Amino acid sequence: EPEVTQTPSHQVTQMGQEVILRCVPISNHLYFYWYRQILGQKVEFLVSFYNNEISEKSEIFDDQFSVERPDGSNFTLKIRSTKLEDSAMYFCASSELGTANYGYTFGSGTRLTVV
Amino acid sequence: GQNIDQPTEMTATEGAIVQINCTYQTSGFNGLFWYQQHAGEAPTFLSYNVLDGLEEKGRFSSFLSRSKGYSYLLLKELQMKDSASYLCAVRGGDPNRDDKIIFGKGTRLHILP
Numbered sequence: 001e002p003e004v005t006q007t008p009s010h011q012v013t014q015m016g017q018e019v020i021l022r023c024v025p026i027s028n029h030l031y032f033y034w035y036r037q038i039l040g041q042k043v044e045f046l047v048s049f050y051n052n053e054i055s056e057k058s059e060i061f062d063d064q065f066s067v068e069r070p071d072g073s074n075f076t077l078k079i080r081s082t083k084l085e086d087s088a089m090y091f092c093a094s095s096e097l098g099t100a101n102y103g104y105t106f107g108s109g110t111r112l113t114v115v
Numbered sequence: 116g117q118n119i120d121q122p123t124e125m126t127a128t129e130g131a132i133v134q135i136n137c138t139y140q141t142s143g144f145n146g147l148f149w150y151q152q153h154a155g156e157a158p159t160f161l162s163y164n165v166l167d168g169l170e171e172k173g174r175f176s177s178f179l180s181r182s183k184g185y186s187y188l189l190l191k192e193l194q195m196k197d198s199a200s201y202l203c204a205v206r207g208g209d210p211n212r213d214d215k216i217i218f219g220k221g222t223r224l225h226i227l228p
Contacts, residue, residue, distance in 0.1 A: 025161055033215065043158060043202065056215060077215040102146045103204070103216060106157040 002026040013114055021077045021110045023092030024085050031065035032075045033093040033104060034067065059070055080088065082114045117141045117220035121203050126225045127193055135188045146213045148216060149177050149188045150202040154216030158202055162188065198226045
C-alpha cells in the first residue's frame with residue numbers, strides 16, 4: 001500500500017537554528033499538507049500546497065515557515081529560526097484530487113524538539 | 116470560524132459498544148471524517164460522511180446529520196487495541212477544491228478488560 005514517508009523521525013535542535021523536515025508524498029497525489037501536533041493537543045493545520053504553490057496557510061504559518069517542492073518527489077517544511085514552542089510532532093499528508101472521500105494519507109511524523 | 120466539539124475522554128469495556136459524539140460549526144461543509152490516533156503515531160483514516168445517514172464498515176459505523184451539525188462514531192465489539200484517540204475532522208469551504216481538514220481535539224477512549 002502506498003505511503004507517505006517522512007524523515008527524520010526525530011530531530012533535536014537548538015533554539016534559533018534552522019530545521020528542514022522532509023516528506024515524500026504518494027506519487028500520484030496532487031495536494032500536499034503539513035500539520036503539527038503539540039504534545040497533548042489537537043492536530044493543527046499549517047499549510048496546503050498544490051500546483052507548486054501554497055493554496056492556504058494558517059495563522060501559525062508565519063514568516064519563519066516555508067515550504068518547497070524542490071523536485072518531483074520531495075516536499076519540505078523549513079523553520080528558519082526555531083523557538084521552544086515549535087516543539088511538536090509534524091505530520092505531512094497528501095491526497096489525490098477526486099478521492100476526497102478518503103481524506104488524507106498521513107506520514108508517520110517527525111518529532112521536533114527545540115532545546 | 117470553525118468549531119468542532121467532542122468529549123475529552125471516554126471509558127468502555129472490552130466487548131461492549133461505545134458511541135463517540137461530535138458537533139461542529141463550520142463555514143461551508145464538504146465532508147466529515149473520523150480518524151484513529153494511537154499515542155505517538157499518525158492519524159489513520161476510519162470513515163467519511165458527506166451525506167446524511169449511517170456508513171458502516173465492519174465494527175465501526177459513522178453517522179452524520181448535516182442539519183444538526185452532528186456526527187457520531189460507533190464502535191462495536193470493543194477490543195483492547197481500540198484504546199486510542201478518535202479525531203472528528205471536517206472539511207469546509209469550496210466543494211470543488213480539496214480544502215484543508217480541520218480536526219477536533221479528539222476523544223481518548225480507554226478500554227477496560
